[in-house]
Amino acid sequence: MKWIRWQGLLAFLAISAVLLAFWFLFIDHFIKRHIEKAGTALVGAKVELDKADLTLFPLGLTLTGLKVTNPDEPMKNSFEAARISFAIDGVDLIRKKYIIDEMAVEGVRLNTERKRSGAIGRQKKAESPEKGALKLLAFELPDLKEVLKKEKIESVDLIKGLDSDIRKDRAKFEKDDESLPDEKKIREYRSRIEKLKQARGFGGVVGGAGELLSLKNEIQDQLNRISVLKDEVGAKAADYGKRVQDAAAAPERDIQKIVKKYSITPEGLANLSGLFIGGKLREWVEDGLRWRAKINRVVSPEGAEGGIKVQKTLRGKGVDVQFPEYRPVPDFLIRRASVSVNIPSGDISGLATNITGDQDMLGSPARIRLSGERLKGLTSALLEGEMNRVMPRDPRDNVNFTIRGYKLHDFDLTQTDFIGVALKDALADFDVRAELRGGSIKASIGSSVRSALIQAAVKGTKNEVLDTIAAALSKVNAFKFNADVTGTLESYRLSVTSDLDRVLSDAAGGVLRERLAPFQKGVQDSVFAKTSKPLSELNNDFKGLLDVNGIVSQRFAELNKIFAEATKGGLPGLKLPF
Amino acid sequence: MIRTIAKVLVVLNSETEPAQISLAVCLSMIAGLTPLMSLHNVLVFFLVLILRVNTSSFLLGLTFFSLIAYAFDPFFHFIGYHVLVFDGLRGLWTSLYNITVFKLSNFYNSIVMGSLLFSLIIFIPLFLALNLGIRKYREHILAWIAKTPIAKAITASKFYEYYMSYHKFRGRL
Numbered sequence: 001m002k003w004i005r006w007q008g009l010l011a012f013l014a015i016s017a018v019l020l021a022f023w024f025l026f027i028d029h030f031i032k033r034h035i036e037k038a039g040t041a042l043v044g045a046k047v048e049l050d051k052a053d054l055t056l057f058p059l060g061l062t063l064t065g066l067k068v069t070n071p072d073e074p075m076k077n078s079f080e081a082a083r084i085s086f087a088i089d090g091v092d093l094i095r096k097k098y099i100i101d102e103m104a105v106e107g108v109r110l111n112t113e114r115k116r117s118g119a120i121g122r123q124k125k126a127e128s129p130e131k132g133a134l135k136l137l138a139f140e141l142p143d144l145k146e147v148l149k150k151e152k153i154e155s156v157d158l159i160k161g162l163d164s165d166i167r168k169d170r171a172k173f174e175k176d177d178e179s180l181p182d183e184k185k186i187r188e189y190r191s192r193i194e195k196l197k198q199a200r201g202f203g204g205v206v207g208g209a210g211e212l213l214s215l216k217n218e219i220q221d222q223l224n225r226i227s228v229l230k231d232e233v234g235a236k237a238a239d240y241g242k243r244v245q246d247a248a249a250a251p252e253r254d255i256q257k258i259v260k261k262y263s264i265t266p267e268g269l270a271n272l273s274g275l276f277i278g279g280k281l282r283e284w285v286e287d288g289l290r291w292r293a294k295i296n297r298v299v300s301p302e303g304a305e306g307g308i309k310v311q312k313t314l315r316g317k318g319v320d321v322q323f324p325e326y327r328p329v330p331d332f333l334i335r336r337a338s339v340s341v342n343i344p345s346g347d348i349s350g351l352a353t354n355i356t357g358d359q360d361m362l363g364s365p366a367r368i369r370l371s372g373e374r375l376k377g378l379t380s381a382l383l384e385g386e387m388n389r390v391m392p393r394d395p396r397d398n399v400n401f402t403i404r405g406y407k408l409h410d411f412d413l414t415q416t417d418f419i420g421v422a423l424k425d426a427l428a429d430f431d432v433r434a435e436l437r438g439g440s441i442k443a444s445i446g447s448s449v450r451s452a453l454i455q456a457a458v459k460g461t462k463n464e465v466l467d468t469i470a471a472a473l474s475k476v477n478a479f480k481f482n483a484d485v486t487g488t489l490e491s492y493r494l495s496v497t498s499d500l501d502r503v504l505s506d507a508a509g510g511v512l513r514e515r516l517a518p519f520q521k522g523v524q525d526s527v528f529a530k531t532s533k534p535l536s537e538l539n540n541d542f543k544g545l546l547d548v549n550g551i552v553s554q555r556f557a558e559l560n561k562i563f564a565e566a567t568k569g570g571l572p573g574l575k576l577p578f
Numbered sequence: 579m580i581r582t583i584a585k586v587l588v589v590l591n592s593e594t595e596p597a598q599i600s601l602a603v604c605l606s607m608i609a610g611l612t613p614l615m616s617l618h619n620v621l622v623f624f625l626v627l628i629l630r631v632n633t634s635s636f637l638l639g640l641t642f643f644s645l646i647a648y649a650f651d652p653f654f655h656f657i658g659y660h661v662l663v664f665d666g667l668r669g670l671w672t673s674l675y676n677i678t679v680f681k682l683s684n685f686y687n688s689i690v691m692g693s694l695l696f697s698l699i700i701f702i703p704l705f706l707a708l709n710l711g712i713r714k715y716r717e718h719i720l721a722w723i724a725k726t727p728i729a730k731a732i733t734a735s736k737f738y739e740y741y742m743s744y745h746k747f748r749g750r751l
Binding site for chain 1: 613623624626627628629630651654655658659662663668671672675676678681682684686687688689690692
């Protein structure tokens with residue numbers, strides 16, 4: 001039988017040619033679908049592409065009409081790029097290395113409107129604490145009785161618990177004290193020493209020395225026992241002293257906690273600007289961190305397992321074990337991408353360099369620098385950023401963003417159900433400095449707003465506090481603010497200071513304080529009524545413990561004195577050899 | 579699919595060399611158990627087309643092995659991963675990893691490595707077992723069926739005679 005079927009060779013060539021033609025005809029569509037799918041998974045909202053065009057000579061790709069939906073506002077695109085084009089190294093591509101020396105990203109536009117929602121079922125964002133605090137300004141204070149019924153006064157349990165501990169220890173120490181030499185016993189020791197001092201004659205002296213030695217040993221034993229008790233009581237008294245002080249302050253903490261929960265505290269009153277500006281700033285920070293997390297997935301290296309780099313792939317597809325390369329080259333690298341961003345004021349352009357997930361291999365961090373000058377309604381803008389993963393265990397990100405003379409128009413500072421504050425017109429300078437290291441963030445956002453026309457309108461029912469605030473804000477035509485962000489990426493603290501604080505506090509502080517005073521006093525009275533008796537009992541019991549401590553210390557001092565007398569030698573002319 | 583199964587039954591019952599059927603099934607096992615879009619499968623398809631193996635058996639085998647491959651993936655991953663991270667072979671894998679053609683073969687994927695290794699190991703035993711099985715089938719079962727009164731009645735009928743003439747005529751075309 002003949003084993004070779006020569007017509008099979010022709011069939012193989014024909015099938016290969018058909019597949020190649022099929023690939024060539026549909027590859028653009030496959031690339032488009034792949035980018036849309038991968039982009040959507042990365043961003044968490046729809047990523048769409050009008051067209052992908054692969055060229056073979058030279059090998060390169062051009063993407064047209066890339067639209068990336070803003071996951072938080074699905075009716076808007078975070079950015080659009082009119083055209084992205086790049087050439088790719090063919091030899092490296094065969095080795096599964098995507099090396100792009102030059103990339104051009106043209107016609108980038110930010111925050112553009114979408115015709116259809118680009119949501120893919122994201123969860124709704126949590127309400128910012130600033131919006132929650134604004135509610136407190138708007139609503140009447142809740143019924144005090146209801147509040148007190150609902151809120152647990154933790155200080156009562158704390159005080160009672162501590163009192164119970166002190167009582168137990170005090171009883172124990174008193175019991176221990178009973179087994180130790182009392183006043184009577186100490187007097188007895190003293191009288192025995194006195195007697196021995198008066199001993200005369202050789203027999204008296206020799207007999208007295210023996211008795212003195214035995215007495216001294218007895219006192220030494222008692223002294224050791226009392227010393228242990230003294231140390232124990234002293235340590236407990238010191239510890240309880242601190243805890244009693246803390247318990248005494250606990251009712252005040254409860255009061256502050258309740259007042260803070262249901263109303264604006266005096267500290268909050270001094271920082272009202274944070275309520276109006278903080279929400280917007282928090283949105284910016286959240287947006288920044290979200291985008292940073294997405295970019296981080298591109299520039300961060302894959303994990304390692306068992307000394308060999310293991311790249312996790314989709315479930316059911318196994319894992320790719322990566323071995324050392326003789327000539328290490330990043331799997332993916334854009335050496336240089338020129339970016340041109342089209343904003344309403346004009347064009348901002350710049351460069352992004354070394355975009356790769358293998359910075360440790362490349363030895364350089366990913367950087368971006370975008371700038372624009374003398375634009376329409378914007379004097380200058382400069383963005384400089386660096387994502388450093390050269391040492392993957394010590395990731396560092398830096399962003400500096402400076403804007404000068406930015407003309408704001410209809411810019412919402414806050415929009416809630418109770419009040420809306422917007423900058424109808426203003427000129428603003430912004431300085432943003434942020435540093436992320438490991439899991440921590442340290443950032444400052446400074447701004448100076450001038451020539452401002454603030455539009456503040458109270459919504460819904462009339463509210464004295466909000467009306468006063470709205471009126472005060474409407475009169476402001478220039479202000480500055482500075483925000484500091486510190487903490488971890490998961491839980492950071494945003495603190496805002498502004499010269500608006502003084503304006504708002506002067507205007508609304510009086511009204512707020514007036515509203516707050518009866519509520520605060522009611523909470524105070526109730527908490528003190530519940531805690532004063534347990535606190536008084538606690539103080540008495542602690543005083544009792546201190547008395548025990550005093551008695552034990554006094555006994556120790558007296559006994560020590562007697563021991564010194566016994567050691568010095570009670571008999572005239574005779575020095576004890578110990 | 580039914581047409582392919584029928585063709586395989588015809589081939590089994592014909593005088594086609596058992597080795598042609600067995601080799602087709604063994605090659606389909608490699609292509610079916612390993613991820614289809616792997617470089618080594620180009621070679622498998624080339625062999626299927628250039629060697630005089632039974633293509634119907636190959637197609638049926640490919641369907642069968644592709645279906646059961648999903649159930650075996652964890653097992654292939656286990657084998658492949660341990661082979662790839664085995665210290666004694668690290669030098670070999672590193673050398674292959676640095677050769678472009680091997681890099682394209684995805685050998686460093688645990689499932690590709692596991693399934694390919696498994697297929698290659700059982701290739702020859704399966705080939706020999708299938709050869710033996712087909713021979714035994716033809717000797718015993720087919721001979722027994724041919725002796726049954728129904729089979730005798732069918733083969734003796736005019737209709738069967740016409741059908742066989744048509745079949746031979748079609749085969750020549």
